[in-house]
Amino acid sequence: MNPTALIAEDEPLLAHALKAELAAAWPELQLLATAGDGRSAVREALRLLPQVLFFDIRMPGLDGLGAAAELADRWPTDEAPMPQLVFVTAYDEYAARAFETQAIDYVLKPVQPERLRKTVLRLQQALAGQQQPKSAAADEALEKTLAQWRQVLAAAAGNGASASSAPGAPLRMIAASEAAGSTVRMVPIDEVLYFEAADKYIRVLTATHEYLIRTPLKQLLTQLDPEVFWQVHRAVVVRSSAVEAVHRDEAGKLHLDLRGRPEKIPVSRLYGHLFRAM
Amino acid sequence: MSVGALPRFRAENIRSMLRHGLMTVAFCCFIAAALAITQHGSWSAQMVYSMSIGLISWLFIDVGRLLISGHREILWPSGPWGYLLVAGGVTVGFLGGNAIGDAWTHQPLLDFGSFGERKLATTIIITVTATVCMCFFFYSLGRSKHMLRQIELAQRNATEARLKLLETQLEPHMLFNTLANLRVLITTDPPRAVAMLDRLNNYLRMTLSGSRALAHPLSAEFERLADYLELMSVRMGERLRYTLELPEDLRDTPVPPLLLQPLVENSIRHGLEPKVEGGEIAVRARQDAGRLVIEVSDTGVGLDGAPPSEGSGFGLEQVRERLATVYGDQGRMSLAAEPAGGTRTTLSFPLPPHA
Numbered sequence A: 001m002n003p004t005a006l007i008a009e010d011e012p013l014l015a016h017a018l019k020a021e022l023a024a025a026w027p028e029l030q031l032l033a034t035a036g037d038g039r040s041a042v043r044e045a046l047r048l049l050p051q052v053l054f055f056d057i058r059m060p061g062l063d064g065l066g067a068a069a070e071l072a073d074r075w076p077t078d079e080a081p082m083p084q085l086v087f088v089t090a091y092d093e094y095a096a097r098a099f100e101t102q103a104i105d106y107v108l109k110p111v112q113p114e115r116l117r118k119t120v121l122r123l124q125q126a127l128a129g130q131q132q133p134k135s136a137a138a139d140e141a142l143e144k145t146l147a148q149w150r151q152v153l154a155a156a157a158g159n160g161a162s163a164s165s166a167p168g169a170p171l172r173m174i175a176a177s178e179a180a181g182s183t184v185r186m187v188p189i190d191e192v193l194y195f196e197a198a199d200k201y202i203r204v205l206t207a208t209h210e211y212l213i214r215t216p217l218k219q220l221l222t223q224l225d226p227e228v229f230w231q232v233h234r235a236v237v238v239r240s241s242a243v244e245a246v247h248r249d250e251a252g253k254l255h256l257d258l259r260g261r262p263e264k265i266p267v268s269r270l271y272g273h274l275f276r277a278m
Numbered sequence B: 001m002s003v004g005a006l007p008r009f010r011a012e013n014i015r016s017m018l019r020h021g022l023m024t025v026a027f028c029c030f031i032a033a034a035l036a037i038t039q040h041g042s043w044s045a046q047m048v049y050s051m052s053i054g055l056i057s058w059l060f061i062d063v064g065r066l067l068i069s070g071h072r073e074i075l076w077p078s079g080p081w082g083y084l085l086v087a088g089g090v091t092v093g094f095l096g097g098n099a100i101g102d103a104w105t106h107q108p109l110l111d112f113g114s115f116g117e118r119k120l121a122t123t124i125i126i127t128v129t130a131t132v133c134m135c136f137f138f139y140s141l142g143r144s145k146h147m148l149r150q151i152e153l154a155q156r157n158a159t160e161a162r163l164k165l166l167e168t169q170l171e172p173h174m175l176f177n178t179l180a181n182l183r184v185l186i187t188t189d190p191p192r193a194v195a196m197l198d199r200l201n202n203y204l205r206m207t208l209s210g211s212r213a214l215a216h217p218l219s220a221e222f223e224r225l226a227d228y229l230e231l232m233s234v235r236m237g238e239r240l241r242y243t244l245e246l247p248e249d250l251r252d253t254p255v256p257p258l259l260l261q262p263l264v265e266n267s268i269r270h271g272l273e274p275k276v277e278g279g280e281i282a283v284r285a286r287q288d289a290g291r292l293v294i295e296v297s298d299t300g301v302g303l304d305g306a307p308p309s310e311g312s313g314f315g316l317e318q319v320r321e322r323l324a325t326v327y328g329d330q331g332r333m334s335l336a337a338e339p340a341g342g343t344r345t346t347l348s349f350p351l352p353p354h355a
Helices: A012-025 A038-048 A064-074 A093-099 A113-130 A136-156 A217-221 A269-275 B011-039 B043-069 B080-104 B117-169 B172-188 B190-208 B218-239 B261-272 B314-330
Strands: A004-008 A030-035 A052-056 A084-089 A105-108 A173-178 A184-188 A192-198 A201-206 A210-213 A229-233 A236-239 A243-248 A254-258 A261-267 B240-245 B279-288 B291-298 B332-337 B343-350
Touching: A004 A012, A004 A038, A012 A030, A012 A052, A012 A113, A012 B172, A012 B218, A030 A038, A038 A052, A038 A064, A052 A064, A064 A084, A064 A136, A064 A269, A084 A113, A084 A136, A105 A113, A136 A269, A192 A217, A192 A261, A217 A236, A229 A261, A229 A269, A236 A254, A236 A261, A254 A269, A261 A269, B011 B043, B011 B117, B043 B080, B043 B117, B080 B117, B117 B190, B117 B261, B117 B314, B172 B190, B172 B218, B190 B218, B218 B240, B218 B261, B218 B279, B261 B279, B261 B291, B261 B314, B261 B343, B314 B332, B314 B343
Parallel strands: A004 A030, A004 A052, A052 A084, A084 A105, B240 B279
Antiparallel strands: A173 A184, A173 A210, A192 A201, A192 A236, A201 A210, A229 A236, A243 A254, A254 A261, B279 B291, B291 B343, B332 B343
16 A cells, blocks of 8 residues: 655645655655645544655644644544654754754755655655554554654754753743733742643643733743643643642543642643653 | 942942042142142142042042932932032031141141131132032043943944844745745746746845835835735745735835835734735825825734734834834824734825925
8 A cells, every 4th residue: 555645835836846856756655635734734634644744844823843743632543553744844943953863854945855765765664664463562653653753843842852951040930910800910830730721821720720821832831840840731731749640531541630620631642651650 | 238239339330439539539639739839838738638628528429429329320319419419528528628637737626717718718619619520520421431331232222123123034934935935936937936036136135235225215115015025925825915006106205115024024924824814915005194104904813813922023113113213203103903804004104395
């Protein structure tokens, strides 16, 4: 069976060019669809379950990183193995630097045939490694793929290993508005149990209160101590010491119970490794 | 808390105080020498009187000004406090200095009666004149230093703003994506590639050098907008549509170069790019009661839809500042939400008389 792929690229000429270059470098590859934005990329990928994804990092609606993170959660792993992920970007110094050593790949626009052939070779090897009967080995392969995705997403977001040293001291107080009303409160970071991104806001939750801030989660993460606060979902960061229990539901999804909060916190597949029993 | 920890007594201020002290000493020596020669008195006695009066006044005024002026930019008390301080310094210096001098020369303490009228008057005049002159001199020194700092700061800010403008316009993503598109066109559609290259050429020339000119005709401004929008529409394809409307009689109106570009860029970056189906940008110029009105409107996600991102707001700030620089309070800019979604930015300023 021919390998299958999906391209997400918002600039029509560049999508066309990538298609042409791929056709030359990998004639057997069957292109299932081309999406022009992040949302339809996720939708099409879940519908068509391709083996390889070429995602532009900058896209309208939902960017490539967001689309990949969402796919990581929603991908039906019992129907098809996690796809191989290749980021396509015109200019991204973080990504370019960090990806040099990554197992999965990035391609810089304009796509160079030479460089693309290398990517194709890597993809072919990775796909060959996946052709195993469903077994413990498949789980292992999934875990490996997830680890790769994690690395790639962290690197592309600019907060990977290369940029882990947060600029400035970790945050101690947060100026946050109260959920109802115009008062701004200074909330000590020690009281925060978790952060949850909602729309344009981030909800800041303590044992007794809820506040709102407008800083994007990505930016907030750089100001938090990574030992203390763990990202467990693309929209949720929890205080690690507040985690009381981890549950797995029938569908295999993980949820957290926190000390001091009644909610169940979803854990993304990407971050499931944080809670594997020792 | 030690004195050094008080911000008003930071090292830099103490240094300038000591410098004032040294100058005071030199000035006092000069006065003492002049008095010793003209009045044939004892040189050492004149020196003690002069030095004591001068140093006491200096210490009183210089410490006093720091205490009263606190954290002001120019370290001199405002209004009557400055005069009171000088008067206080003169009085304290005169009395204290004379007391020390009298003790040194074993004369009756502050016995001004024995001086004779003329001598008392001379001493007072010398003390007052010297102190006021010194104070004015030090005040001017501090003020000019402050002004120099302000000028430097303003120059730094201006340079920074220019660099930042350049950076937003030559944003690497924009540049590299444009080049990537160009590369595709070279093989697939050479005539279009040439056209795009010409647009890019114009765009770069304007961005890199043209912004130094003070004004250019509105028609030139619209042509540069067309270059930029054409580049963007090659990249975005169907997702970007635009119209430029410039009435014939406004073509030659002088405007600051690249004034409109940040607005169009905002419309694309914060309005249309986040919107999956894209949309339309319209730039229209018209005349209204002796004023030039330019509208940049888009059908993008609107003011609330765009997530807060770094760099947003800089373009608007920049346009607002340039309007204020060129037209003073006659230049206006307003930002409004379009009823059908999207944003409309309106600039208006007086038409030059000859246009």
